[in-house]
Amino acid sequence: MTIALSQFDEVRLDHVSRDFGTLNALRDVSLTIKRGEFVALLGPSGCGKSTTLNCIAGLLPVTGGSIWLDKSRVDTLKPEERGFGMVFQNYALFPHLNVRQNIGFGLKMRGTARVEMERKIDEALALVRLQGQEHKLPGQLSGGQQQRVAIARAIVIEPPLVLMDEPLSNLDAKLRLEMRAEIRRIHNELGATTIYVTHDQDEALSLADRIVVLRDGMIRQVGSPKELYEAPAHLDVADFMGFRNKLKGKVISNHGGHAVIDVEGAQFRGLAREDLPVGTSAFVAIRPDDLMLTEPGGNALKATVETIEYRGREFVGTARSSQGADFVFRSHHSVEPGGSIHLTVADERVLIFADQA
Amino acid sequence: MHSTFHASQHGPTLRQRLAANGFDAVTMLVLPAALFLVLLFIYPFAFGLVLSFEPKNTDASWLANYSRFFADPFLYETIAKTLWLSVPTTLINLFLAVPIAFRVRLMRNQRILTAILVLPITLGTVLVAEGLLNYLGPQGWLNRTLMTIGLIDQPVRLLHNYWGVFISLLLTGFPFTFLLTLSYVTGIDPALEQAAATLGAGAWQRFRHVYLPLLMPGFAITFCLSFVQAFSVFPSAVLLGAPAGPTRVISIAAYQAAFEEYDYSMASAIAMIMGFVQLAIVVAVLASRGLFYRGPASGAKG
Numbered sequence: 284m285t286i287a288l289s290q291f292d293e294v295r296l297d298h299v300s301r302d303f304g305t306l307n308a309l310r311d312v313s314l315t316i317k318r319g320e321f322v323a324l325l326g327p328s329g330c331g332k333s334t335t336l337n338c339i340a341g342l343l344p345v346t347g348g349s350i351w352l353d354k355s356r357v358d359t360l361k362p363e364e365r366g367f368g369m370v371f372q373n374y375a376l377f378p379h380l381n382v383r384q385n386i387g388f389g390l391k392m393r394g395t396a397r398v399e400m401e402r403k404i405d406e407a408l409a410l411v412r413l414q415g416q417e418h419k420l421p422g423q424l425s426g427g428q429q430q431r432v433a434i435a436r437a438i439v440i441e442p443p444l445v446l447m448d449e450p451l452s453n454l455d456a457k458l459r460l461e462m463r464a465e466i467r468r469i470h471n472e473l474g475a476t477t478i479y480v481t482h483d484q485d486e487a488l489s490l491a492d493r494i495v496v497l498r499d500g501m502i503r504q505v506g507s508p509k510e511l512y513e514a515p516a517h518l519d520v521a522d523f524m525g526f527r528n529k530l531k532g533k534v535i536s537n538h539g540g541h542a543v544i545d546v547e548g549a550q551f552r553g554l555a556r557e558d559l560p561v562g563t564s565a566f567v568a569i570r571p572d573d574l575m576l577t578e579p580g581g582n583a584l585k586a587t588v589e590t591i592e593y594r595g596r597e598f599v600g601t602a603r604s605s606q607g608a609d610f611v612f613r614s615h616h617s618v619e620p621g622g623s624i625h626l627t628v629a630d631e632r633v634l635i636f637a638d639q640a
Numbered sequence: 641m642h643s644t645f646h647a648s649q650h651g652p653t654l655r656q657r658l659a660a661n662g663f664d665a666v667t668m669l670v671l672p673a674a675l676f677l678v679l680l681f682i683y684p685f686a687f688g689l690v691l692s693f694e695p696k697n698t699d700a701s702w703l704a705n706y707s708r709f710f711a712d713p714f715l716y717e718t719i720a721k722t723l724w725l726s727v728p729t730t731l732i733n734l735f736l737a738v739p740i741a742f743r744v745r746l747m748r749n750q751r752i753l754t755a756i757l758v759l760p761i762t763l764g765t766v767l768v769a770e771g772l773l774n775y776l777g778p779q780g781w782l783n784r785t786l787m788t789i790g791l792i793d794q795p796v797r798l799l800h801n802y803w804g805v806f807i808s809l810l811l812t813g814f815p816f817t818f819l820l821t822l823s824y825v826t827g828i829d830p831a832l833e834q835a836a837a838t839l840g841a842g843a844w845q846r847f848r849h850v851y852l853p854l855l856m857p858g859f860a861i862t863f864c865l866s867f868v869q870a871f872s873v874f875p876s877a878v879l880l881g882a883p884a885g886p887t888r889v890i891s892i893a894a895y896q897a898a899f900e901e902y903d904y905s906m907a908s909a910i911a912m913i914m915g916f917v918q919l920a921i922v923v924a925v926l927a928s929r930g931l932f933y934r935g936p937a938s939g940a941k942g
Binding site: 340341342361362363365366367368369371373375376377378379388389391392393420422436437440446 | 829831832834835836837838839840841842845849850853854932933935936
């Protein structure tokens, strides 16, 4: 493979902000991305992740701070002067150009010589495995094929940075998994520095070297997928990482990060992730996978099953405790709705967060 | 044998077969419109066509009106004169409308601008012509201003000649051309332009390689509709132009045949020729669309 990406050491966002009138879409975002890294910007809609990407691409001017590619400032450049490859959510393929012409568009704009251009297009076609489709118009391609064209078009210009804006969100579930593996494979082959925007934590966890969780235009946590999954720093990050059970209670004791929380009479022991003075309000966060069905007695929580869903290898149910707290749990065998169950959780699986409100 | 008979008895009824081809009770709703079209368009057209082959002078051949038209320069030159007015004004309007539409598509208060532009359409050509008579006249604001600031010594003659009609056609045709153009321009997915920009295309390249090819079919339609309007120019050619000279357009010739010579047959023949010229140009322009891409102007899967 001779698609050689421009060399540089790092992309740096330095206190970047972006206002829309009185709304701060981005507030003071600072982030450094090293060459070859695959960084996912993760967050719910409206968190500022797409705004960040558009600011880097130059499609939106920043209203504060600066963006740097090594020692050169890029936020003052027009998008066509930055040379970053971008994959759009709706692909944005040129409907009047065939696959070859779409992929070659960036090369043509750069005035690449004909022979050189044909060779690079052929390589890009091979990389995304679209040989044989090259003379079709985008309208004649399936969603997954359009996605491949969009990726090929962005990387054939050999950009220092590839920006992907929710590239898989328009695909059906099966194709999404397939293309996820494709994006990973292409990244492994090229080693392109990539910023990938998504609201899907599975995508972020499986693709990224590093995940940046955004909320309300601010960075909440930056870390490897493992760090974020096992040790989320805030309740909203935990929520994104699959801690679906969030129970509000009061801190009874806290010794060196091992806290005990009272949730309407039931006591939970767990790891305090934030500063938790005794007597303050706090949230207990537990993954459905960690809530296990058990025999009555001990510290087991008594609850009534409300719904139960079949998920193939397991069942996912919701239950309500006698104190009125709602739980999501998993089980290997079915339980009857309305029936009584006892749930337990290992102390090291319980995370405790301060009540932000 | 029994079973086949049985099957045909219970085969689809006429009603079901018609419905399968898209004809049902709802189809009847098209009748009023069809009737309207027949009464107000097809019948008068057919009547005119037949009338044009029945010259006033009953001894003459059935093609007498047409041979008279193409033998008399005073008549056949009206075609060139009308084209000489309508084609340049339509093209200029289109060329002006495109950059303005590109600017307006980014504006927040598009509706206010649209309302201002629709106004001249509602005023009608006669009112615009009256206004221009005052504004462009030898003692009008334009000439007086130009003379005051010393740009000219003598009033510029902009009325009762080619330019009076030319300016009037630009003014009355522009809103229509602009609104059509704007709707085509805003119909193109802005992500396409963004994608082109990230791929290194500057503003001109984005227009040249992305917008223009996608807009050509729309421009062709806009040209045709605007051209047909300009080609049938009548009030401003009489009020602002020189209806005996350079702006003796084809509709004036038809009017004179009908209401000054009372030769309805000749007037019909002129109207048919007028229609044929319009049709020829429209067909030529629309056929050229085949050279361009004509699918949806969006980068996404439909």
